[in-house]
Structures are given as C-alpha cells and as structure tokens.
Amino acid sequence: MQISNLPSNPLKKERLYWLKISLVLSAIMVFCLWFNQKSIEVYWQQQYHQDSPLSYLQRYSWWRRSDDVRSAIGGCQQLKDYASKEDELIEEDTSIPSNLREAIAEELAHQAEDEANQPDTLDSANIGDTTQTDGERESESDETAQVANNEQLSIFKAKLLAAARPPEEVLEAVKKSRALSLTKVKLDADDYVVFLGDSMMQSFAPRMQRWLKKNYNIDSINMGRHSTGLTKQDYFDWPVKAESSLKKYKNLKLVVVFLGANDPWPIQRKRKLAFYSADWKKVYSHRMLRIVNAAHKQGAQVIWVGLPYMRIPKYSKKIVQIDELMKHTLKNKAIYVPIRSVLSGGKTVYRDRIKLGGKWRRVRQKDGIHMSDYGNATILNTIKPYLDIEPIKTAKSKSEPKSQKSQKLQAKLDKAAVSKNNAIK
Numbered sequence: 001m002q003i004s005n006l007p008s009n010p011l012k013k014e015r016l017y018w019l020k021i022s023l024v025l026s027a028i029m030v031f032c033l034w035f036n037q038k039s040i041e042v043y044w045q046q047q048y049h050q051d052s053p054l055s056y057l058q059r060y061s062w063w064r065r066s067d068d069v070r071s072a073i074g075g076c077q078q079l080k081d082y083a084s085k086e087d088e089l090i091e092e093d094t095s096i097p098s099n100l101r102e103a104i105a106e107e108l109a110h111q112a113e114d115e116a117n118q119p120d121t122l123d124s125a126n127i128g129d130t131t132q133t134d135g136e137r138e139s140e141s142d143e144t145a146q147v148a149n150n151e152q153l154s155i156f157k158a159k160l161l162a163a164a165r166p167p168e169e170v171l172e173a174v175k176k177s178r179a180l181s182l183t184k185v186k187l188d189a190d191d192y193v194v195f196l197g198d199s200m201m202q203s204f205a206p207r208m209q210r211w212l213k214k215n216y217n218i219d220s221i222n223m224g225r226h227s228t229g230l231t232k233q234d235y236f237d238w239p240v241k242a243e244s245s246l247k248k249y250k251n252l253k254l255v256v257v258f259l260g261a262n263d264p265w266p267i268q269r270k271r272k273l274a275f276y277s278a279d280w281k282k283v284y285s286h287r288m289l290r291i292v293n294a295a296h297k298q299g300a301q302v303i304w305v306g307l308p309y310m311r312i313p314k315y316s317k318k319i320v321q322i323d324e325l326m327k328h329t330l331k332n333k334a335i336y337v338p339i340r341s342v343l344s345g346g347k348t349v350y351r352d353r354i355k356l357g358g359k360w361r362r363v364r365q366k367d368g369i370h371m372s373d374y375g376n377a378t379i380l381n382t383i384k385p386y387l388d389i390e391p392i393k394t395a396k397s398k399s400e401p402k403s404q405k406s407q408k409l410q411a412k413l414d415k416a417a418v419s420k421n422n423a424i425k
Contacts, residue, residue, distance in 0.1 A: 040054060182334075187387060188218075193255075216389050238287070254301055305379065342378055
C-alpha cells in the first residue's frame with residue numbers, strides 16, 4: 001500500500017487550520033497596535049494618567065517607525081509644520097536670554113513713538129559759523145568716534161530686534177487685544193460665546209450656557225472634547241482647532257477655555273521635552289497663546305479657567321504646576337480665573353465637600369478629578385464678576401390683567417346703558 005493513499009487525520013487537519021487563523025489574527029492585531037500606538041498611548045495616558053503597557057516597546061527603533069509610515073500615508077503634514085515651528089521656538093529662545101527679550105519687546109513698543117518724535121529737518125539754530133578751533137576739532141573727533149560706536153550699537157540692536165520680532169499675525173492680534181479689557185468682558189444679547197476644553201468643560205459649559213441664554217438671551221456653543229489637552233497634539237490639536245473654528249462665528253465676544261487636566265506629560269518634539277522643563281514650559285505657553293491670539297484676532301476676549309486640586313497627591317502636584325504656568329503666561333493677555341481655593345473651601349489641599357450656604361455640599365465627583373453640579377455652580381459664580389452683561393430690554397406687555405379688562409368692559413357697558421336710557425327719555 002502506498003503512503004500517499006493513507007487517509008489523513010481530520011482532527012489534525014482542523015487543528016492546523018485554526019492555528020493558521022490564530023496566527024493571521026494575531027499578526028493583524030500586532031500590526032494594528034503598532035500602527036495606532038500613538039493614539040493608544042495618548043488615550044491610555046489621558047484616561048488612566050499613567051504610561052500604557054506599550055510604552056515599554058518605545059526602546060526599539062522598529063516599533064517607533066510607525067510615525068514614518070503614518071506620515072508617508074498622509075494627514076500629518078500640518079502637524080509636522082507646527083511641530084517645526086515649535087522646535088524653532090525652542091532654538092530661538094535658547095539663543096536670546098529672556099531678560100534681553102524683555103528689553104527688545106520694550107524697544108519695539110517705544111520704537112514708533114521715538115521715530116515720530118525724531119526731527120525731520122535741521123534746526124536752524126545749529127547752522128552758524130563753520131570756523132573751528134583746535135579744541136572744537138578734538139571735540140568733533142570724539143563725537144565722530146561716539147557716532148561710530150552708536151552706529152555699531154544700532155546695527156547690533158537691529159539684528160536682535162529682527163531675531164526676536166514676533167510674526168505679523170501675532171502683532172496684529174496683540175494690537176486688537178489692547179482694546180480688550182483684562183478685568184471684565186462686556187456682553188449683550190447679540191454677542192456669541194464659545195467654550196473650548198476637555199471633559200471638565202463638557203461638564204461645566206452647559207450650566208453657563210443655560211444661564212447666559214435664560215437671563216441674557218446670549219447664544220453659545222460647547223466645543224469641549226474629552227481626553228484632550230495641549231501636550232498630545234497628535235491626538236487632538238486645540239490651537240489648530242481654535243485658529244480654524246473661531247473665525248466662523250459672527251459677533252464672537254468671549255472664548256472660555258478650561259484645559260490642562262490631561263497635560264502632565266512630556267511633549268514629544270525632535271527630542272522628548274520632560275514635563276515642566278524649561279523647553280516644555282516654552283512650548284506649552286506658546287500653544288496657550290495661540291488659542292488666545294486666535295480669539296483676539298476675532299475681537300474676542302478669553303476667560304481661561306484655572307485648575308483645581310486633585311485627589312491623588314502626585315497628580316495634584318503636577319496640576320498645580322500647570323496652573324501656575326497658566327497664571328504666568330496669561331498675565332496681561334487674557335483673564336485668568338483661579339478656582340483652586342474656591343473648590344477647596346479656602347484650603348490648599350483637595351476637598352470633596354465644602355460649605356455652600358451653610359451646608360456641606362459635594363463639589364467633586366467620586367473620581368477625584370471632575371466637578372459635581374455644585375462644583376460647576378461654584379465655578380460659574382467665580383466667573384460672573386468678570387462679566388458685564390447688558391440686561392435684556394423687555395417690552396411692556398400689551399396684555400392686561402383680566403380684572404382691569406373686565407373693569408373697562410363694565411365701564412363701557414355702563415356708559416352704553418346710560419346713553420340708551422337718556423335716548424329713551
């Protein structure tokens with residue numbers, strides 16, 4: 001009997017079939033994890049506030065190459081352009097000291113005024129006898145040397161000014177922002193309000209929207225999106241969203257921002273920027289100001305809500321650092337509203353409950369991060385003093401109480417009856 005004619009084992013054949021299926025499915029799963037590792041990593045960090053199990057594989061170059069593949073497929077060019085600008089920002093800032101930058105900024109502010117005050121023609125009083133003595137010649141020689149030094153200094157200053165000068169669109173936004181109040185935002189019924197932020201904003205915005213609509217007939221939109229922030233732009237890019245979306249809304253006068261709870265992570269650029277390092281703070285502040293400038297370009301002021309204490313001490317410490325950076329970055333640029341103290345009853349630690357109206361109320365949800373209804377109401381009450389809203393002009397009602405109508409009707413009937421009686425007489 002030939003071996004080829006032996007009957008095959010059907011059980012073994014079935015096992016081999018399912019083994020092949022398992023291998024194919026496993027390969028597909030590994031490929032999906034490799035290809036979408038950035039999104040998975042960001043989601044895991046935003047959801048659980050720790051690195052994902054996949055972060056261990058970042059040490060291998062073959063695992064990190066998914067970025068190149070995604071870029072080759074497309075859809076990442078705009079993100080790369082902005083990343084390049086931020087890398088330039090880091091290099092630029094390290095080349096010019098911060099104190100010198102402040103002096104340059106002041107020079108830019110006064111430059112136009114100095115040029116306006118500069119005389120255009122020679123003073124006739126300076127034109128006289130051209131005969132010079134030896135002392136005058138020596139004095140002129142010293143003045144010539146001084147002029148040469150001043151010219152060199154002017155050239156050096158011009159180079160510094162050119163290196164530190166912000167882009168024209170930023171300067172334009174700054175010009176518009178000067179007309180905006182840093183103490184109160186004036187609104188009326190024709191104005192529009194936009195809310196930007198993460199899941200905290202998704203929870204808070206509806207309460208303020210209802211209050212604006214019910215009391216002042218002001219329309220608004222809640223653009224909050226959960227698990228977003230300013231450190232993970234490959235997941236969601238808030239500066240780009242603000243720059244592209246805010247221009248769509250007419251009569252936009254106020255942008256409320258509530259971000260930062262998802263941001264205690266490194267920022268990935270040409271190199272990884274460690275959390276709260278000098279370069280990390282520069283890039284983070286730059287992204288904040290892009291949102292502010294996008295609002296200012298539309299003539300809208302920004303109210304940026306600060307961050308509260310968190311239940312987990314290590315996480316709360318990082319959130320406090322971000323909150324302090326926000327306060328520093330937004331100074332003289334937008335309205336920063338601190339909420340750490342009001343949500344902790346004046347304490348410097350996390351509190352689940354605080355006294356409101358003489359009663360203990362829960363202001364935080366059980367996760368130790370988000371706000372409860374009482375917490376959102378407390379934030380709204382903290383924001384209200386920064387708003388100057390025109391009351392709704394209510395027209396006088398044409399309808400009158402039934403008692404007044406019946407009285408008038410009865411008077412008319414009585415008058416008609418009297419007239420009829422007089423006619424009969």
